[in-house]
Amino acid sequence: MNPTEVRPGIHWVGVNDRTTDLFEGQWPLPHGVSYNAYLVVGRKVALIDSVKAPFAEELLDKIARVVDPNRLDYLVVNHMEPDHSGALPVLRRVAPGAEVLATASALPMLARFYGLTRGVRAVADGETLDLGGKVLSFHPIPFVHWPETMATYEGTERVLFSCDAFGGFGALDGALFDDEADLAYYDPEVVRYFANIVGMHTRPVLRAIEKLQGLSIEVIAPSHGLVWRREPGRVVDLYGRLARMEGEPAVTVVYGSMYDHTRQMADAVACGVTAAGVPVRVVDAARVHPSTVLAEAWRRKGLIVGSPTYDTGIFPAVGQALRLIARKRLGNRVVGLFGSFGWRGGAVGKLAGLVDELGWELLGKVEFRGAPTADDLAQGRELGQAVAERVKG
Numbered sequence: 001m002n003p004t005e006v007r008p009g010i011h012w013v014g015v016n017d018r019t020t021d022l023f024e025g026q027w028p029l030p031h032g033v034s035y036n037a038y039l040v041v042g043r044k045v046a047l048i049d050s051v052k053a054p055f056a057e058e059l060l061d062k063i064a065r066v067v068d069p070n071r072l073d074y075l076v077v078n079h080m081e082p083d084h085s086g087a088l089p090v091l092r093r094v095a096p097g098a099e100v101l102a103t104a105s106a107l108p109m110l111a112r113f114y115g116l117t118r119g120v121r122a123v124a125d126g127e128t129l130d131l132g133g134k135v136l137s138f139h140p141i142p143f144v145h146w147p148e149t150m151a152t153y154e155g156t157e158r159v160l161f162s163c164d165a166f167g168g169f170g171a172l173d174g175a176l177f178d179d180e181a182d183l184a185y186y187d188p189e190v191v192r193y194f195a196n197i198v199g200m201h202t203r204p205v206l207r208a209i210e211k212l213q214g215l216s217i218e219v220i221a222p223s224h225g226l227v228w229r230r231e232p233g234r235v236v237d238l239y240g241r242l243a244r245m246e247g248e249p250a251v252t253v254v255y256g257s258m259y260d261h262t263r264q265m266a267d268a269v270a271c272g273v274t275a276a277g278v279p280v281r282v283v284d285a286a287r288v289h290p291s292t293v294l295a296e297a298w299r300r301k302g303l304i305v306g307s308p309t310y311d312t313g314i315f316p317a318v319g320q321a322l323r324l325i326a327r328k329r330l331g332n333r334v335v336g337l338f339g340s341f342g343w344r345g346g347a348v349g350k351l352a353g354l355v356d357e358l359g360w361e362l363l364g365k366v367e368f369r370g371a372p373t374a375d376d377l378a379q380g381r382e383l384g385q386a387v388a389e390r391v392k393g
């Protein structure tokens with residue numbers, strides 16, 4: 001994508017990454033991701049964030065189409081994660097006079113990640129920087145996503161450069177702005193990004209939303225995904241709902257199955273949810289990455305988990321997904337459990353232990369030996385219905 005003017009004097013100069021398979025070395029990127037960087041051009045010029053190191057040349061080319069990169073006066077580092085800071089060594093060589101601005105807690109990271117100690121300055125909370133015609137101010141939002149993270153605000157055009165906050169996975173498919181894009185593609189990518197990347201930090205996200213509300217914002221320009229100019233409140237609402245772990249009034253059925261017994265029950269449970277007039281999604285935990293299960297579970301208030309007993313415990317793919325969900329501390333779920341066993345069982349009991357640890361509301365369990373009987377399946381439908389009724393109310 002070409003450099004794109006977001007507002008007069010403010011240009012997107014980011015890149016699309018369609019080749020990295022695993023974000024942070026572990027989260028699959030089936031639709032890629034963008035690293036958004038922005039030029040703010042007043043009499044002085046600031047670059048807000050950069051890109052992952054392999055894309056530094058592309059970033060420089062884009063900057064050069066707006067201003068001579070040598071002319072950069074400031075490099076604003078909202079966040080030290082290398083998907084945004086990786087091009088700093090190249091930028092320092094190209095624009096040796098540009099001052100690096102970051103929070104105080106970013107300074108040791110700049111030194112240890114890139115050896116940058118000279119021409120580096122810590123900015124204070126609320127500090128302003130007059131670029132001549134454009135005015136930046138700096139607003140730390142710790143732990144969205146790292147302790148040193150801040151957002152930068154441009155006051156004349158009312159643009160918030162929110163970094164990871166309000167970001168999403170998904171490369172930019174030819175459109176930069178929310179009013180040009182297919183939101184049916186981006187919304188699930190925002191949810192998956194939130195759950196996988198910032199989901200650990202729900203309280204910091206809510207604090208950031210509250211803090212940034214004090215600014216008059218017309219455009220939200222995050223460092224991943226779309227720029228929100230038609231309805232910036234939309235992505236803030238979505239982040240708020242995800243951070244409060246409200247969950248849509250819908251149900252996710254997550255299961256694993258070796259020989260179809262548990263799978264038959266998953267279908268019965270899902271039919272029960274539908275019978276109660278509630279949307280349901282069925283996910284085979286062995287066939288998707290745990291990060292997908294996490295995102296599906298984060299989206300919906302109801303969660304019904306099924307597992308056959310395997311070596312006295314939970315089926316590995318189901319256990320792996322649930323451990324990830326537990327590690328991310330997803331709360332506030334209404335749940336049901338089911339599973340088949342061959343001789344002594346154990347999976348459903350262990351799942352119940354996990355549910356208890358997480359403080360989720362357990363509405364019922366259906367554990368059965370071998371193939372489900374008609375009576376077992378009827379109980380499964382009832383379980384689906386019960387969870388559905390609870391998430392509706």
Ligand SMILES: Cc1cc2nc3c(=O)[nH]c(=O)nc-3n(C[C@H](O)[C@H](O)[C@H](O)COP(=O)(O)O)c2cc1C
Pocket residue numbers: 256257258259260261262263308309310311312313340341342343344345346369370371
């Ligand atoms: C490798 C393996 C390990 C198993 N371990 C146990 C076990 O420890 N306890 C038990 O009761 N059943 C065990 N079973 C039996 C299954 O739980 C049982 O066949 C169940 O009906 C499988 O459900 P599914 O068809 O949904 O996979 C095991 C089965 C397999 C293939």
Ligand SMILES: [Fe+2]
Pocket residue numbers: 079081145146164
């Ligand atoms: Fe990050």
Ligand SMILES: [Fe+2]
Pocket residue numbers: 081083084164223224
């Ligand atoms: Fe990021």
